[in-house]
Amino acid sequence: MPVQGEEEEEEEKSKNDSNVQGRKKQRKQKKNQRSRKHSPQKDEAQPGAEQSQKSLFGFACFAADPCDSFRCKRGKTCKLNEDNKLGCVCQVPSECPASLNELDHVCGTDNKTYDTSCELFATKCNLEGSKKGHRLHLDYTGPCKLIPPCQDTELIQFPLRMRDWLKNVLLQLYEHDTTSPGFLTSKQRFRVKKIFESERRLHAGDHPVELLEQDFEKNYNMYIYPVHWQFAQLDQHPSDRQLSHSELAPLRVPLVPMEHCTSLFFQECDSDKDKQVSFKEWTSCFGIKEGLINKMTNYMKFQT
Numbered sequence: 001m002p003v004q005g006e007e008e009e010e011e012e013k014s015k016n017d018s019n020v021q022g023r024k025k026q027r028k029q030k031k032n033q034r035s036r037k038h039s040p041q042k043d044e045a046q047p048g049a050e051q052s053q054k055s056l057f058g059f060a061c062f063a064a065d066p067c068d069s070f071r072c073k074r075g076k077t078c079k080l081n082e083d084n085k086l087g088c089v090c091q092v093p094s095e096c097p098a099s100l101n102e103l104d105h106v107c108g109t110d111n112k113t114y115d116t117s118c119e120l121f122a123t124k125c126n127l128e129g130s131k132k133g134h135r136l137h138l139d140y141t142g143p144c145k146l147i148p149p150c151q152d153t154e155l156i157q158f159p160l161r162m163r164d165w166l167k168n169v170l171l172q173l174y175e176h177d178t179t180s181p182g183f184l185t186s187k188q189r190f191r192v193k194k195i196f197e198s199e200r201r202l203h204a205g206d207h208p209v210e211l212l213e214q215d216f217e218k219n220y221n222m223y224i225y226p227v228h229w230q231f232a233q234l235d236q237h238p239s240d241r242q243l244s245h246s247e248l249a250p251l252r253v254p255l256v257p258m259e260h261c262t263s264l265f266f267q268e269c270d271s272d273k274d275k276q277v278s279f280k281e282w283t284s285c286f287g288i289k290e291g292l293i294n295k296m297t298n299y300m301k302f303q304t
């Protein structure tokens with residue numbers, strides 16, 4: 001079962017980062033308005049004192065908003081309760097900052113377009129405890145659109161293409177890391193270097209699936225590390241060799257609108273249907289043989 005707080009943070013992380021500053025600003029403005037509304041000073045203080053008060057040294061200083069340092073998970077907002085204690089309550093969806101443009105829209109797993117991810121998570125929070133709320137997740141960024149059903153042949157080809165894509169992503173990171181280090185750790189560089197320098201490797205391109213299949217057989221070893229690496233990148237909350245729905249989100253959310261087999265692929269990957277994709281299930285989905293996984297059992301290796 002995914003931990004909701006992490007789930008929401010993860011899904012939020014995976015969202016397009018554009019306009020983050022704008023949203024933060026709006027949230028801050030909203031929060032400030034809210035805190036004034038709930039501030040005990042409002043009723044007690046002298047006119048103007050809710051904005052500022054004189055410090056001992058005669059400088060005006062602003063009263064800190066206690067909610068500023070109180071963190072609530074997505075979908076919740078900070079509020080003072082009757083005992084004057086801070087707590088988190090479900091945000092009212094209509095009080096979320098409005099979207100700035102279409103990039104802010106998200107599609108929920110209920111196939112409904114939400115104006116912003118804030119609105120989706122607030123809706124989920126307000127449905128807490130219900131089946132509907134439990135099932136509601138961020139499906140992908142952008143408004144909901146018609147995603148064609150994934151055909152059997154496409155589902156078979158999906159891991160072939162994704163495996164190649166993962167390898168190319170890693171090689172791109174390697175190239176970026178060469179000009180401005182920081183994308184890969186030294187251990188990761190060492191592993192990717194072997195693939196990068198191999199004369200036999202298939203260069204990035206729009207290859208027919210037959211060629212991808214042939215290359216996988218011929219250069220099998222080049223595909224093992226990218227598959228392991230991606231798993232370790234996602235398996236962080238917690239790092240337990242299992243990928244929850246939320247841990248998969250950073251990969252799944254941007255892929256779904258572009259690759260219509262994404263959701264079905266990850267669903268099928270969870271072969272024992274326990275809502276988690278284990279390391280074994282993951283590698284098997286990408287056609288990596290178990291024998292070789294056992295040879296490389298030190299899982300921590302993949303994380304560094």
Ligand SMILES: [Ca+2]
Nearest residue numbers: 235238240242
């Ligand atoms: Ca995990």
Ligand SMILES: [Ca+2]
Nearest residue numbers: 270274276278
């Ligand atoms: Ca599973």
